[in-house]
Amino acid sequence: MASENETGNVMEIASVAEAIEWQAQHMERAGSPNNARILRSLLAVMETQTATGRRIANWQGLTLEDAMPLRVAGGFHYLLLKGEEERLADVYRGAITDQGQVDDLVVEIVQRHDHTLLPWLDGPPQTNEAGRSASVMAGLLWLSGKLGPKFELTEIGASAGVNTMMARYFYNLGGVKAGPSLSSITIAPEWRGDPPPANPVEIVGIKGCDIKPIDLTDERQAIRLKSYIWPEAMERLARMDAAIAMAERAAPDLVQMDAGDFVEERLAAPQEEGVTRVLFHTVMWQYMPQATRERITAAMEAAGERATAEKPLAWIKVETNRATFKHELRVRYWPGGADEVKLAEAHPHGAWVEWQEKG
Secondary structure: OOOHHHHOOHHHOOOHHHHHHHHHHHHHHOOOHHHHHHHHOHHHHOOOOOHHHHHHHOOOOOOOOOOHHHHHHHHHHHHHHOOOOOOHHHHHOOOOOOHHHHHHHHHHHHHHOHHHHHHHHOOOOOOOOHHHHHHHHHHHHHHHHHHOOEEEEEEEOOOOOOHHHHHHOEEEEOOEEEOOOOOOOEEOOEEEOOOOOOOOOEEEEEEEEEOOOOOOOOHHHHHHHHHOOOOOOHHHHHHHHHHHHHHHHOOOOEEEOOHHHHHHHHHHOOOOOOOEEEEEEEOOHHHOOHHHHHHHHHHHHHHHHHOOOOOOEEEEEEEEOOOOOOEEEEEEEEOOEEEEEEEEEEOOOOOEEEEOOOO
């Protein structure tokens, strides 16, 4: 397949087959070799006359930017979780490792469940992962030393609001602890490099939005969200169950709204002195229209020009570097820090964080 250097930007790989192979290799590097075999079987599915296979083969758009392979991978996991295709369990647990056998099984499953799998290609995956809040909290710890300990958070692309509940989680980030110690969810990734600064953090409020929010308390919607979790990731599945239980006790403050409208509304609201207003998002920026990205950037920079030491503003991004496909923690703040700073790199689902900021 084409290398990163040959393409210049992996997001722009034009060949569907090359994009599927790249995604499978990325999945292997991220610790999910069994699910990677499912992805590679899509190459065989493309040769079938199924509606799913034809749509994959003739994908309109940038395959990796659209996360097309991950869309249909969620559909396969859904079939297992619903008990409709328990044969997939042998692949997911590594009992079947021969790619030819996996191909044959997956092709048969697509032929049998074509009508169920096809709609999974209609929209991007909803990987609402609590592990990513480790990077957000690390960003807050760093910002606390610049702007003070109190924060009002706004999340866009919040999906089901798993990270909109991040104030309820306990964190151990390289030995630096934050959040309620008795929480039912502990976020403790493998920490690489220096620990983040051990500054106090107080989240005084947090609200999220999504264009199509998911209700964690609705069983049908919750199982769809779980379907996007890679099947080998038992810790992530258990953490999602804990987040669902947490939402049933007190739902996240989440609204259905366009991200651009939401950011402008939140920026226009009164701000308490001594509290930093923070916009954050995790692995969603690429899915928004370019016009929306530009609108949010313009709104944040305009608000940044109005920010004061008493009413600061910050922007935390945990997003995919489009050139390297690495997930990075980047931060801007106003006044005084308008230039973006890269603080860390992280596993796509928060299994590890590598702190890189030295100042």
